[in-house]
Amino acid sequence: MGRFAAAYKRLDSTTRTSEKVAALEDYFRHAAPRDAAWALWFLVGGRPKRVASAPELRRWVAQETGLDGWLVDECHGAVGDLSETITLLLPEPIATADPPLWEVAAGLRSMRRLGPRERHERVVAWWRSCDRWSRLVLHKLVSGSFRVGVSRALAVRALAGVSGLDPATLEHRVMGAWEPTEEALARIVRAPEPAGPAADGPADLRPYPFCLAVHLADGPEALGDPGQWLAEWKWDGVRGQLICRRGAVALWSRGEEVITDRFPEIAAAASDLPDGTVLDGEVLAWDDQAGVLLEGPAGGAGVGDAGPGVRGRPMPFAQLQTRVTRAGQESRLFHDVPAVFMAYDLLEDRGRDVRGLGTLERRRALEGLLPEAGPGAAAGGAAAAGVAGAIRRSPAWLAHQWGELAAQRARSRQLGVEGLMLKHVAGPYGVGRARQGAPGWWKWKIDPYTIDAVLVGAQRGSGRRASLYTDYTFALWSGPEPGAGELVPVAKAYSGLSDPEILLVDRYVRQRAADPGLRAGPRAVEPGLVFELAFDGVTRSARHRSGLAVRFPRMARWRHDKSPAQADTLATLAAMLPAGLAGLPRGGRRR
Template sequence: MKRFAGLIDRLSFERGRNARLRILRDYFATTPDPDRGYALAALTGGLSFASAKPSLIRQLISERTDPVLFSMSYDYVGDLSETAALLWPDAGEQVGDDLSLGAVVETMAAALRPQMADLLASWLDALDETGRWALLKLVTGNFRIGISARLAHMALAQYANRDVNEIEAVWHGLTPPYLTLFAWLEGRGPRPGPQEIAPFRAPMLAQPINETELRQLHPPDFVAEWKWDGIRVQAAAGTDGDGAPIARLWSRNGEDISAAFPDLIAELAGKAHFDGSIDGELLVVHAGVVQSFNVLQQRLNRKSATSKLQLQYPAHIRAWDVLALNGDDLTALPWTERRARLETLVSRLDSSRISLSPLVAFASWDELAAARAAPAATDLGPDAAAVEGCMLKRRDSPYVSGRPRGPWFKWKRDPHLIDAVLMYAQRGHGKRSSFHSDFTFGVWRTGDDGARLLTPVGKAYFGFTDEELGQLDRFVRANTINRFGPVREVTHTADQGLVLEIAFEGLRRSPRHKSGVAMRFPRIHRIRWDKPPGEADELTTLERLLEPDGPSTT
């Protein structure tokens, strides 16, 4: 644990990307198995402990220190693991140097819930402050030290002098502590093969682009596709050793979501069965029309789906790429060849659950801009309501995992913008624990007595620069009129207050919210120092942007 604690402590203070890569490389080179594999899993989100939850940490520290002191300290520090590590009483001589990361992970994985409290307490007593912090970070899985899975894979590639795409090609078939992976990287074993019959493949992602950047590109080099307002998935299928069809549905992050979409899996393992992997967008298609994201949400984040839910919200894949087919890896082929094979495959499947994502015809960027601005004016018909922009792909681009600059771009439609009034603020966590960075905002509505009232419509905690964060924090501190625990209420009258221009992707009805509406991806677009609060938008203006509720459930 001491070596692992030193690793994440150094990474938490290091801001340079190359320096972080060097720290990771050195750790992989000098740390034995299985500790380095478990550290890699921890940093890439590959560990979870069902018997250890943040509530257990709160319980343990509350039993050993004053609960009010803990609450105040947590509010100030903003990080549960750091607060508990600092407040944990010193048990005397620290004897945790011999405690290995592998032993901790394997013991916690095997422990039952009633055992976990005593287990954690004994380890916390044996470790110093940094070790306690590292242990609690391991338990919660919330490191917040700026290490993405891609960066960890790059460090592995540099350590073994390999291409990072080689590592990502085998990554999702592996499990911690990745003994076969390190054996292969060090020349001690063969290249790991996929253990899953229908494996997940690391996806290729697009870079955002604006119109100015777009016009620096050469139109004939690119094709355009519609960007659908769904979620990215991979549909993979194959056969097991007995020849029985197998199908899997993977999320963008490699999570197996097959159980939540049995209607799609039945199709992929039945009449739409094939041997390979398709990349595309998961949507709900009802009566032949693509529904809004609001409708798709009825199927998301569920472990299973009832027959009624499947009937009301039928799942559909709009395919745009094929990664493997009949045992051949197609990712190295140019987009034009992959598209031709995808078109042939989808036409052969003849499935009502899988369709080909249509291309956008254009000869110039002006034509594409016009189509993006008004997709309903194209041949999309009613499906246009589920489009959120365009995807641009070079005709000669291979399918490369990660987000390379140049082959793929996403040009989303402009977000909705409203002017709202800042009402409440709360300090953030981690690096933002000293700043008020979580903001609740509202718009005007007319009360039953005819008076104009502000009603909260959303919260935002990003979209602003560091300089603007400082400005917002100073405004909150100077204009606080009330406090509710960690939440500050700020001045918000028609004459006094602060107007924020809020950008968001969509709006849906929500009985859980006082205003009756919920925003999708709200963020602060700019601070309207020039606008008095009384001129902010009305709730009726916002309601005009509501997405359709989707098909009737009766």
């Protein structure tokens, strides 16, 4: 445990990439294989389940130190990080011990079966025997909040430096679910099989690393010749890879979760695909009866012989979530919320890794595999046997002018998509986001929705903002017009303001808090400040008092020119609901 804590300390003490890589290489060279397996699992995104809640940890440290609970809360508010707060409050250990990392990790897993008293006793025993940095790492593991300033790619790079393997090979091997054992680590760092990833033993149904897009903040003119770019719709669904190998099928989300059982119709359709097929695409809730044809511009050209259109339209993301999050899948959901896999790239073709080919070559191979874009197209190929029902090919086209693409992008909200994707015709399928100047992927999203809302609550931030009120609650008027009715909370946001603006809002909160005696936790604030909130979508929500929920809210600007009485209403927000959900909110939570 001490060696891993020392590596964590080195990583936490520098921002230089070279020093982080050196710290990880040192650890992997000298750590015992069982410990190294767990360390790698943590570093590439493995998260142990929480075995103690924040209130429990605060209560336990108060008992261990003799401090009042309110004082622990105040210290937490000043420091910002609970794990660090507990580490600073605890006295020196009674006796120092250094259990191996694998033993601590195994102990954490077994703690989930213990009652509160037994868990308390085990944590206190660790406190009394571990040094400061081991305690800090332990707290983060116990609370399920382990994070370290190292990206997955950086951890893989360090392991590549020690093992001598290619980073791309290692990146693929650490994808998906794997148990952090000595045997698993040995498989990860062994020499690759001649047949490639598809024949790489336990990697049979493991996904490839995802290629990610870079946000296009301005217009696409800076990308050069539009004829060198393939355009596609930017879907609003769950990114995934559909894998068909050796008679088995797996659907992986970008978050590396197997979601095959959530979408059995997609898995069934995939059984008709050739063995050794891996598709990249989007899981969407789809309405075939919408009567919409999603296609490219009139002057645009489909990439191959097949036309660029697909009939139907995506349903709101909130409806797709009912399929993703529902613990027990009900047959009614399959009828009410039918799902499709909208494939837009081919990564493996009959067992051959084709990621190194250019986008256009891969696209033509995809069109050969899925010659139909959806119901109503001519039958043939793999799509003839049900694939066209639950597996669709995403439209793609080559435009002659950027203006054509701008016109298509302007239709996005009407069609239920988020904008356009632009992919260089010669670009390979890379790992992560392409470097500056490389022929990668760009996402040209539509402008977000906006509303003017009133600040009615605030809470202290975390990290360097722990002493400032940076997390805000915003409300809209419940009446038919601005200033009428009551202010009802609709969103929380913490990003978008500059540091000077944060200081000004913090001062306002401290002066106008409705509960000046309360220090820790959320505080109600006298309405007086108006902000423009940007967000990506709105849906109904029975969990919120307003009856509405917004996606990814952030502060676009401070509306110094508006008073609270001029802020927007719930009706204004409800009018932004997708088709089929419009109207005033119903069934919101009552207080």
